[in-house]
Amino acid sequence: MRILILGAGQVGSTLAMHLARENNDITLVDNDDLRLKDISEHLDLRTVHGNAAHPNVLQSAGADNADLLIAVTNSDETNMVACQIADSLFKTPLKIARVRAPEYSAYETELFGDADSKEDSREGKGGFAIDVLISPEQLVTQSIMGLIEYPGALQVLDFAGGKVRLVAVRAYYGGPLVGSAIAALRQHMPKVDARVAAIFRRGKPIRPTGATIIEADDEVFFLAASNHIQAIIGELQKLERPYERILIAGGGHIGLGLAEALQYDAEVKIIERNPRRAQLISERLKNAIVLQGDGTDEQRLKDWNIEMADAFIAVTNSDQANIMSAMLAKRLGAGKTLALINQASYVDIVQGRDIDVAISPEQVTISALLTHIRRGQVSQVHSLRRGAAEAIETTALGDERSSKVVGRPIGNVPLPEGCAIGAIVRDEEVIIAHDNIIIQENDHVILFLSDKKHVAAIERLFSVETMFGS
Numbered sequence: 084m085r086i087l088i089l090g091a092g093q094v095g096s097t098l099a100m101h102l103a104r105e106n107n108d109i110t111l112v113d114n115d116d117l118r119l120k121d122i123s124e125h126l127d128l129r130t131v132h133g134n135a136a137h138p139n140v141l142q143s144a145g146a147d148n149a150d151l152l153i154a155v156t157n158s159d160e161t162n163m164v165a166c167q168i169a170d171s172l173f174k175t176p177l178k179i180a181r182v183r184a185p186e187y188s189a190y191e192t193e194l195f196g197d198a199d200s201k202e203d204s205r206e207g208k209g210g211f212a213i214d215v216l217i218s219p220e221q222l223v224t225q226s227i228m229g230l231i232e233y234p235g236a237l238q239v240l241d242f243a244g245g246k247v248r249l250v251a252v253r254a255y256y257g258g259p260l261v262g263s264a265i266a267a268l269r270q271h272m273p274k275v276d277a278r279v280a281a282i283f284r285r286g287k288p289i290r291p292t293g294a295t296i297i298e299a300d301d302e303v304f305f306l307a308a309s310n311h312i313q314a315i316i317g318e319l320q321k322l323e324r325p326y327e328r329i330l331i332a333g334g335g336h337i338g339l340g341l342a343e344a345l346q347y348d349a350e351v352k353i354i355e356r357n358p359r360r361a362q363l364i365s366e367r368l369k370n371a372i373v374l375q376g377d378g379t380d381e382q383r384l385k386d387w388n389i390e391m392a393d394a395f396i397a398v399t400n401s402d403q404a405n406i407m408s409a410m411l412a413k414r415l416g417a418g419k420t421l422a423l424i425n426q427a428s429y430v431d432i433v434q435g436r437d438i439d440v441a442i443s444p445e446q447v448t449i450s451a452l453l454t455h456i457r458r459g460q461v462s463q464v465h466s467l468r469r470g471a472a473e474a475i476e477t478t479a480l481g482d483e484r485s486s487k488v489v490g491r492p493i494g495n496v497p498l499p500e501g502c503a504i505g506a507i508v509r510d511e512e513v514i515i516a517h518d519n520i521i522i523q524e525n526d527h528v529i530l531f532l533s534d535k536k537h538v539a540a541i542e543r544l545f546s547v548e549t550m551f552g553s
Contacts, residue, residue, distance in 0.1 A: 084108065086456075087149040087175070089135035089165050090156035091118050093425065094181070094448050098153065101449065101466075102456070103128050105538055110144045113156075136164040138172055146173040153452060154180040159187060163194075163211045170212030179215040179455055181448065185336050188218060215455045222447045223423065224340040227396065230421060230440060231345070234323035234394075235316050237302065237440055240465045242476045243508035243527045248309050249280065249465070249474050252319045254301045260318040266293035268318060276515040277307035277315050280505040280531035281472065288472065288501065288533035304467070304474075306505035306529060308513040326393040326419070330354070332378030332408050333399035334364045337423065341396065346371040352387065354378045378408035381415070390416030398423040398442075410437040457538070460545060462527070472533045474505075479526045481547040488528070488545060494518030497544070498530075499537035505529045 084107045088095050091113035099122065103109050109128035112135045113119050119130040133140035135156050146152060146169045154162035162180040169175040187194060195213050229239030238251040254261045259271055265279050282289040283302040289295065297303060297319070307315055316322065327349055331338045334355030342353045342364070351371040355361040361375040376383045378397060389395065395412035397405035402424050409422040414437065421440045424430050434441040446466050453464040453473070463476035483490035487497070493504050493516050507514040508527040514520060522528065530541060 084150045084456075085145065085148055086110070087112065087141075087144050087146055087152045087169075089113075089152065089154040089162065091115065091122055091130075092155065092157055093427070093445050094452075095153075095155045096122055097427070097445060098155070098449055098452060099128055100126055101453070101535070104536065110149075112140060112144050134161070136161045136168065138168055141165065141169055141173065146175050149173075149175050150177065151175075151456065152178045153456075154178070155448075155452075159184050163213065166213045167211050177214050177455075178212060179217060179452060180211075180213045181217045181219065182213075183219060183336075185218075185220065188221070217448060217451050219444050219448045220336040220340065222451055223337050223398075223442065223444050224344070226447050227337075227341060227398075227421065227442060228344060230442075231326055231329070231394065233312055233316060234326060234419065235320055237434075238467070239312075240474060242463055242474075242506075242529050243513075245309060246508055246511070247306060247506050247513045247529060248312055249304060249306050249505070249529070249531075250312055250316065251302060251304050251467070252316050254297050254299055254303055255320040256299045257321050258297075258317075258319040261297055261299055261320075263297065264293060265291055265295050265297065268315075271318060272314060275307070275311045275314055277305050277311060278503075278505045278515045280304045280306050280474070280503055281533055290501070290503075290533070304531065306515065306531075323419070324393075328352075328392050329394045329396065330387065330389065330392040330412070330417070332395070332397040332405070332412075333423075334360050334373070335398065335400060337398045338396075339364055339367065341398070342368055342371050352392075354387075379404055379411060381411055384408075384412060384415055393418040394421065395419070396421045402426050402429060406433055406438065413437045413439075457542065461542070472531070473535055473538065475530045475532065475538075475541065477528055477530070477541070477545045479522050479524060479528055479545060482524060485548045486524075486545075487548075488522050489524050491522055492518060493520050493522065496522070499532075499534075499540045501534040502530060502532050502537055502541060505531055 086107050087110050088099050089112045091111050099109050099111050103126045112131045116132045123130050131144040152169050152175045154165045159182045166178040166180050195216050236250050240249040279291045281304045282291050329349050329351050331353040342351050345351050354374045361373050365373040389412050395417040397409045405422040409420040413420045419439050422438050424441045430441040450466045460478035465474045479489050481489050504516045506529045
């Protein structure tokens with residue numbers, strides 16, 4: 084594909100790296116020429132220096148020939164205007180924009196129409212020609228809500244409208260399955276069907292088989308129907324009780340959104356430094372306590388009974404403040420600590436030590452973008468392990484003549500190395516993958532790729548061949 088990426092920040096440069104490795108024709112636009120020079124030295128792509136919303140810059144970048152434009156500059160307004168110009172002047176067929184400010188979300192239909200769609204129909208669009216709208220704050224809030232729903236999980240990802248979930252859990256001593264083979268899960272839980280999709284041991288992927296022994300500190304990715312997730316987590320670590328007392332540091336869009344969503348199900352306190360913002364939050368929240376102060380202040384945390392918190396969630400706009408407050412909260416007795424960390428290089432350093440879960444806005448944003456970039460019948464993509472792996476939901480179309488997968492048992496599907504089918508959703512039924520299960524037309528197939536270089540092969544595998552002369 085010919086892809087035009089506007090913005091060479093954290094998300095734009097990471098996305099360019101993902102897509103350039105998949106043999107796409109990438110052009111990256113930014114007004115920071117030094118940053119562009121640095122990126123071009125490491126990636127095989129074209130760069131254009133200039134304002135991404137200016138018509139002459141878009142023309143130089145090849146907007147008239149691009150298959151896809153992705154606007155992820157630091158300015159919502161630049162992203163919106165660039166999409167409009169690309170549509171009006173260059174007829175770029177698909178335009179994706181990151182829009183952060185919730186003030187725009189309040190008027191989403193009027194401004195963007197039915198923007199959150201992969202369909203490229205201009206009919207019914209609003210004032211800005213954006214085909215897909217990405218809101219990182221909403222995505223991060225949803226991601227954290229999944230972690231709160233399943234205490235102990237490192238990542239919780241929905242497929243097929245939430246019917247099946249992929250969950251990452253760190254195995255600990257004391258978990259019934261730790262030290263046993265994966266096949267023992269069926270003996271432990273005869274009425275529960277699940278599939279261990281992958282194991283990462285000391286940072287490296289292991290292809291799991293029934294004989295694979297789960298070791299303490301393994302990062303285990305498993306797929307199961309949503310109603311079985313909690314029970315399976317209990318096989319890998321000591322099952323934690325639901326979070327009843329939650330302390331949130333940071334009263335920005337994410338912190339406020341979390342507090343609003345949780346305030347009737349748990350005892351919620353939210354910390355905000357800015358007195359004016361704290362007052363606004365107190366007017367918005369009906370059943371939560373607003374604390375004005377600094378989440379990195381040890382004495383204040385003690386005064387707020389941090390040792391009573393089941394979960395401490397740091398979501399300020401500062402990585403350093405989030406890391407320091409979460410580490411301090413853990414040392415003072417908080418149960419589980421979660422920290423929002425934008426700098427990708429920090430995530431592996433802090434997670435699993437004083438911070439239990441590091442939440443990466445970049446990773447959830449990249450996942451949302453890839454969902455709309457992947458070819459064929461791909462309906463969901465989740466980036467895993469900081470982009471090293473992917474989980475994909477795709478649809479099996481065609482028949483036994485036109486499809487390489489329909490009518491075949493899973494064990495006979497020619498999957499690339501490092502790829503595994505984890506589950507199938509057929510109508511309302513969740514079917515955990517076993518070699519004898521036959522894939523049928525319109526099945527939603529969930530796959531795990533431990534090596535992203537095979538993405539194109541999976542897209543080809545699930546494509547439908549046109550039959551001539553039939």
